Amino acid sequence: DAKTTQPPSMDCAEGRAANLPCNHSTISGNEYVYWYRQIHSQGPQYIIHGLKNNETNEMASLIITEDRKSSTLILPHATLRDTAVYYCIVRVALGYQKVTFGIGTKLQVIP
C-alpha cells in the first residue's frame, strides 16, 4: 500500500503557481519525501526531495510541515509543459527500499 495520499487531479492556470499537496502521516524519522513527475508516454522524472527543511531547486520548491506529516510541491510559474502526473513518495535516502508510487496527481495546466 502507498504510504502517501494525493488528490487524483488538479487544474492550474498557465503562469500561476501550482501547489500540489501530499499527506504522509506515517512517515518514519529516516524517510525522505521525494517527488517525481511523469509526462505522457515518458518514464517518471525526479523533481526534488527533502527530509524536514524546505527545499528549492531549478524545477520546484518543496514545503514540508513541521510535523512532517504532509508536504506541498510548488511549481512557481506553471507552463503547459508541466502538465503531467505528479507522484509523492516516501523512502529512505540511502540504500535500497522498495518504493510504492500510488496513482499520483494529474496536473492539468490550462492556457
Added chain:
Amino acid sequence: GAGVSQSPRYKVAKRGQDVALRCDPISGHVSLFWYQQALGQGPEFLTYFQNEAQLDKSGLPSDRFFAERPEGSVSTLKIQRTQQEDSAVYLCASGFLGASTDTQYFGPGTRLTVL
C-alpha cells in the same frame, strides 16, 4: 549524457508467446529496478538488482516473469506464455547506491500489448 534506454519501445505479442524486454542503465549505476505500469495507474515495483545480484523479486506477479542482470549492467525482463493481463508499460530505472540523493533515473518504458 546518455540516459536509461529500453528496447523495444513497443511490443505486440500473441497470447502464449514469450517476450524479452531489454534495459540499458546509465553507465556505472549499481541499482536497477523494473516496474510495471498499467493504464491509469502508477508504476508497480517488480524487482531490484544491486549489480548482478537480484536482491528483491517480491513484486514479480507470477513465475512466468523472470529478470536477470548477469554482468551487472544490461538487464532483461522475460515474460513467458504472455497473458492479456500482462499488457502494460514496463519501466526500468537505475541509480547510484549510496549517493546523497540516490534518485532513480527512468527509461522511456516498453509498451507491451498482448492480443
